[in-house]
Amino acid sequence: MTNLWDLAHTLRTQHRYIDLTHAFHAGQPRFHLLPDEERKTLFTVEEHGFAITQYSFVGQWGTHIDPPVHFVAGARTLDDISVDQMILPLVVLDFSREASENADFTPSISDIEQWETAYTRIPEGAFVALRTDWSHRWPNPDAMANKDADGIAHYPGWNTEIVEWLIEQRNITAIGHETTDTDQGIVVSGGALPTELLLLEKDRWQIELLANLDQVPATGALIVATWPKPQHGTGFPARAFAVLP
Numbered sequence: 001m002t003n004l005w006d007l008a009h010t011l012r013t014q015h016r017y018i019d020l021t022h023a024f025h026a027g028q029p030r031f032h033l034l035p036d037e038e039r040k041t042l043f044t045v046e047e048h049g050f051a052i053t054q055y056s057f058v059g060q061w062g063t064h065i066d067p068p069v070h071f072v073a074g075a076r077t078l079d080d081i082s083v084d085q086m087i088l089p090l091v092v093l094d095f096s097r098e099a100s101e102n103a104d105f106t107p108s109i110s111d112i113e114q115w116e117t118a119y120t121r122i123p124e125g126a127f128v129a130l131r132t133d134w135s136h137r138w139p140n141p142d143a144m145a146n147k148d149a150d151g152i153a154h155y156p157g158w159n160t161e162i163v164e165w166l167i168e169q170r171n172i173t174a175i176g177h178e179t180t181d182t183d184q185g186i187v188v189s190g191g192a193l194p195t196e197l198l199l200l201e202k203d204r205w206q207i208e209l210l211a212n213l214d215q216v217p218a219t220g221a222l223i224v225a226t227w228p229k230p231q232h233g234t235g236f237p238a239r240a241f242a243v244l245p
Helices: 004-014 096-101 109-118 142-144 161-168 185-189 194-201
Strands: 016-019 038-043 052-056 064-066 087-094 129-132 174-177 205-210 223-226 239-244
Touching: 087 109, 109 161, 129 223, 161 194, 194 205
Parallel strands: 087 129, 129 174, 174 205
Antiparallel strands: 016 239, 038 052, 064 205, 087 223, 223 239
């Protein structure tokens, strides 16, 4: 029988941790239809002996989780996602070079199969993160959106074919990415979000606007992803971090 206290000591002393979360604030990059956050100081230490700030922001704010109900009526909400899904094998698909050469990059099944040949088969139940190094553009909204003269956004993303393959062939639990959306910017600019819809219809969840994926190895790490538990919640800022081997 595993002694969990010994395991906790091992995790604290023999492993590294990488924060995958941006600190959120007003004026940060966000989905173009969302309002900015507002903060109001209700109490201060100087005047009242304690500090309390009132925060007003949408659920999909900063590094955040999208549960299935975000797009699918009657689907799982935040409080329906069990805590055993909050610690998962973390797979990091590094396509940062491709994204630097082509802002509209999206991976193919062949790309993933080549990745598996180089590393290992994606394990069942994994959290699969798409590394594009787009998070290096944070917190500049214009750099993140990367719009051309016609107002069309250009940033990398997933596509329906690859996400369906990851679900059907590898039975993943969730995905994550560094951009504001699941789909490529050119797709979102066209008024569609087909990949995000597919993912959530398949009862999976995702974390958007991840940070520091360039500090995480392709295989062998764990992700710990947590969030508050609003009843019937449709999305909320998340705190995610990687535990490195």
